[in-house]
Amino acid sequence: MRPKPPDGYESWLDFAVETFDTRVPWLESIFSDDGEAPDRDAMREAARVELRELKAKAQRCTRPPR
Numbered sequence: 164m165r166p167k168p169p170d171g172y173e174s175w176l177d178f179a180v181e182t183f184d185t186r187v188p189w190l191e192s193i194f195s196d197d198g199e200a201p202d203r204d205a206m207r208e209a210a211r212v213e214l215r216e217l218k219a220k221a222q223r224c225t226r227p228p229r
Contacts, residue, residue: 180210 172178185203193200 176214180207180214183207183210 166175168175168178172181185206188206189200189203
């Protein structure tokens, strides 16, 4: 049996996206050769967008054909 996600989250994936640590990828990027460090809020928002897109695709795949 799968454990229930924390209160306030629809799924564990929602929880993971909202709470993931952006510090490590940010630190890695600031020490990279290109010197382009993405904004940590932008990283989290990108993950939110990807999750919404994934959910929309899943919804389309589960709809009965017309």
